[in-house]
Amino acid sequence: MPNWLLLSLIYLGAAVIAVPLARFAGLGSIIGYLVAGIAIGPFGLKLVSDAQSMLHFAEFGVVLMLFLVGLELEPRRLWAMRRPIFGWGSFQLLGSTALMLALAVAAGVPWRLALVAALGLAMSSTAIGLAVLNERNLGSTTAGQGVLSVALLQDIAAIPILALVPLLGSGAHDGEAVDSWLEAARALGVIAIIVLGGRLLLRPTLRWIARSKTPEIFTAAALLLVVAIAALMQSVGLSMALGAFLAGVLLAESEYRRELETDLEPFKGLLLGLFFIAVGMSIDFRVVMQHPGLIVGLVAAFLMLKALLLRAMARAMAIPLAERSVFIVLLTQGGEFGFVVFQAASQGRVIDAETASLLVAVVALSMLLTPLLLLASDRWWAAHLQAHRKDTTAHRIEAPQSTPVIIAGWGRYGQIIGRLLFANGLSATVLDHSADQVEAARRFGWQVYYGDATRLDLLRVAGAGQAKVLVVAIDDVDQNLALVDLARQHFPQLSIVARARNARHWTQLYQRGVPFIERETLDSALMSGRSVLELLGVEPHRARTLAQRFRRHSVEQLVAMAPHMGDEQRLISLSKAGREQLEQLLAQERELAERTRGRSDGASGGEAPTA
Amino acid sequence: MSDILLLLAHPDLQHSRVHAALRAALQPESARAGARWALRDLYAQYPDYVIDVAAEQAALLQARLVVWLHPVHWYSMPPLLKLWLDEVFSYGWAYGPGGDRLAGKDLWLVVSTGGTEASYRPDGHNRFFIDAFWPPYEQTASLAGMRFLPPMVLHGAHRAAREEIDEHVAVLVDRLRTWPAWPEIADLMPCIQGVAPEGERPAAGSS
Numbered sequence: 001m002p003n004w005l006l007l008s009l010i011y012l013g014a015a016v017i018a019v020p021l022a023r024f025a026g027l028g029s030i031i032g033y034l035v036a037g038i039a040i041g042p043f044g045l046k047l048v049s050d051a052q053s054m055l056h057f058a059e060f061g062v063v064l065m066l067f068l069v070g071l072e073l074e075p076r077r078l079w080a081m082r083r084p085i086f087g088w089g090s091f092q093l094l095g096s097t098a099l100m101l102a103l104a105v106a107a108g109v110p111w112r113l114a115l116v117a118a119l120g121l122a123m124s125s126t127a128i129g130l131a132v133l134n135e136r137n138l139g140s141t142t143a144g145q146g147v148l149s150v151a152l153l154q155d156i157a158a159i160p161i162l163a164l165v166p167l168l169g170s171g172a173h174d175g176e177a178v179d180s181w182l183e184a185a186r187a188l189g190v191i192a193i194i195v196l197g198g199r200l201l202l203r204p205t206l207r208w209i210a211r212s213k214t215p216e217i218f219t220a221a222a223l224l225l226v227v228a229i230a231a232l233m234q235s236v237g238l239s240m241a242l243g244a245f246l247a248g249v250l251l252a253e254s255e256y257r258r259e260l261e262t263d264l265e266p267f268k269g270l271l272l273g274l275f276f277i278a279v280g281m282s283i284d285f286r287v288v289m290q291h292p293g294l295i296v297g298l299v300a301a302f303l304m305l306k307a308l309l310l311r312a313m314a315r316a317m318a319i320p321l322a323e324r325s326v327f328i329v330l331l332t333q334g335g336e337f338g339f340v341v342f343q344a345a346s347q348g349r350v351i352d353a354e355t356a357s358l359l360v361a362v363v364a365l366s367m368l369l370t371p372l373l374l375l376a377s378d379r380w381w382a383a384h385l386q387a388h389r390k391d392t393t394a395h396r397i398e399a400p401q402s403t404p405v406i407i408a409g410w411g412r413y414g415q416i417i418g419r420l421l422f423a424n425g426l427s428a429t430v431l432d433h434s435a436d437q438v439e440a441a442r443r444f445g446w447q448v449y450y451g452d453a454t455r456l457d458l459l460r461v462a463g464a465g466q467a468k469v470l471v472v473a474i475d476d477v478d479q480n481l482a483l484v485d486l487a488r489q490h491f492p493q494l495s496i497v498a499r500a501r502n503a504r505h506w507t508q509l510y511q512r513g514v515p516f517i518e519r520e521t522l523d524s525a526l527m528s529g530r531s532v533l534e535l536l537g538v539e540p541h542r543a544r545t546l547a548q549r550f551r552r553h554s555v556e557q558l559v560a561m562a563p564h565m566g567d568e569q570r571l572i573s574l575s576k577a578g579r580e581q582l583e584q585l586l587a588q589e590r591e592l593a594e595r596t597r598g599r600s601d602g603a604s605g606g607e608a609p610t611a
Numbered sequence: 612m613s614d615i616l617l618l619l620a621h622p623d624l625q626h627s628r629v630h631a632a633l634r635a636a637l638q639p640e641s642a643r644a645g646a647r648w649a650l651r652d653l654y655a656q657y658p659d660y661v662i663d664v665a666a667e668q669a670a671l672l673q674a675r676l677v678v679w680l681h682p683v684h685w686y687s688m689p690p691l692l693k694l695w696l697d698e699v700f701s702y703g704w705a706y707g708p709g710g711d712r713l714a715g716k717d718l719w720l721v722v723s724t725g726g727t728e729a730s731y732r733p734d735g736h737n738r739f740f741i742d743a744f745w746p747p748y749e750q751t752a753s754l755a756g757m758r759f760l761p762p763m764v765l766h767g768a769h770r771a772a773r774e775e776i777d778e779h780v781a782v783l784v785d786r787l788r789t790w791p792a793w794p795e796i797a798d799l800m801p802c803i804q805g806v807a808p809e810g811e812r813p814a815a816g817s818s
Contacts, residue, residue: 548659548661549661552661552663
């Protein structure tokens, strides 16, 4: 069997087995990939040996990921993030490095070694951080933006760090200074080419390719674009991921954004998976076995130091309490840049090979720990939040409010309700936990307050004791239900109007006795359904009647099913019976329609009607 | 169980005087256990015009007197009541073969008009006596086998004085309490359900 076929078989097989297992166990896909890597690696089944080259190849997954992250970020928004990136990003990197350096030197480690180790360990894993944000849909939260800012700065900082590391070596490097000036100029040149080319050439080129109407060539062009940029960046010693990110940002406003995204998404997912597998494979368990105590101590110490700094940052950056644990955990671990730094250092003979593989093992273990820490922090942090409802962050609602309506959640759903009220001269007190959302709303003159609506004291200040109606428009199901429970317990006079994500959430609200529940997509989908019926030749008013009937039936079904939630068998049979009932109803109608066809125009004064 | 069913149909109760007063007077009784009547506020119940036909027919079956309370709009009933009529008085249920579920019940119309009594005369701007607008209602009742009781009308509703409205409400409540012991009922002919040849009838369906 050819080698590539065998390797594909091993990698794909390991991923397909391990990842679903990890997900079912509630551990997330990254753990699955890492474990798969350990399993097939040199210290598992020994199916694959060359972890390093696979790691290099799979790094392209990280490049693709940053391209996609860039696509989501228009230049305007990136510009707005310049302060968190350079301010908080540098603070994290320099602060972590300084802390670790100080501790290591104090412990008697030679300063060169300590500096390299500190720099390498201060880097976080962009791959893990952004993949988790993606998996949990946290990209747009304050914590998500924070993680992205720090990760971006690390990508930028990797360039000078990698340039610096060989200089720490004992050997003299005459003439290098001149070279590095030249190199800096070339690097700037390449970035200029990417920015200018991206602005001027990329869109016309993509348009030309898209006009050829060959979808696979468009995909190929998308891949080529990223590969070319990566190659260009690497030729001048810059971070490939950074270049891809820049190109992504430049295309964020183009009409091809969605298409590029859908085309590259599967490549990114698979390569990123491969990357994590390679990380798992590259953990050198021989070194781990030799110095188990040292490694555990190092991992614990550096995670702790970084977490301490990140905790202080999270507080200063006003990251909402509920998101802080994610922010901290996603940036504490060592990352793929650490591997590169240690490799460079060992090549430049700043550290010996043994130490390098020890440090690599430390980084890889910390990456393996991240998803586990995240799970633990989810549990622990949630309980902690429950116990310490008294939060010190300032929410901007100061004077007690007294409007008849409180809207919790100023997203797509709550906004429509609020606008309807405001348009008719009614006012509402609006709460949202996203500072960005609040700021945007305030710019347009809405009275929106920042805060976590599931906090009792905040609800009090918002006037929940006097209000008549509480609109629960929060999209997160758990938060949504938590608020409903809180309101029912403490403010029984409030009529609750709730948004339901789906049928299951609807049932949970219904079982809590919420009188006004709407599934968020039902009515818009039914309107689209009407359009489809009309396009198929159904008369508009008839389509309306059919949609309304379907709607009523659907709600009746949910009510009938509510008591049996959790009983899968019973639900299936009920839903089947319901469908049959609706079909029967429609069949009866069709029959009646057949019988009376053509007579419906005969209605005249006094005679009975047809509908 | 009450045997009087009141159907209130006013599209904009917030700006109504007569019907808001009617609802205020009639609703508390309706909510009581063992009430003399049951009030259904159609526009409150079906703001989206999606009528629950089965529930409406079930309510009708309980009743012996059905009362329609509505303002006269364009010499007729408001659109939701008309839709209610179209859908609830269905073929084979209220009329046509086997359609005898309403037979023997009374139908009473209690309406208000914007125009004064004087305007409903050949020399007024409404040109006809108010009685001239009853035939469609009367024939509807007849086809369903219901007895059409003499309607009760409040003219000039926009300008009616508070006392006049109170008086109207009081009379209505008194009449509901004393039904069917009304002096004029003794003079009415017993009702006979109207029939029409099957072929000429547009059957109710949804085609």
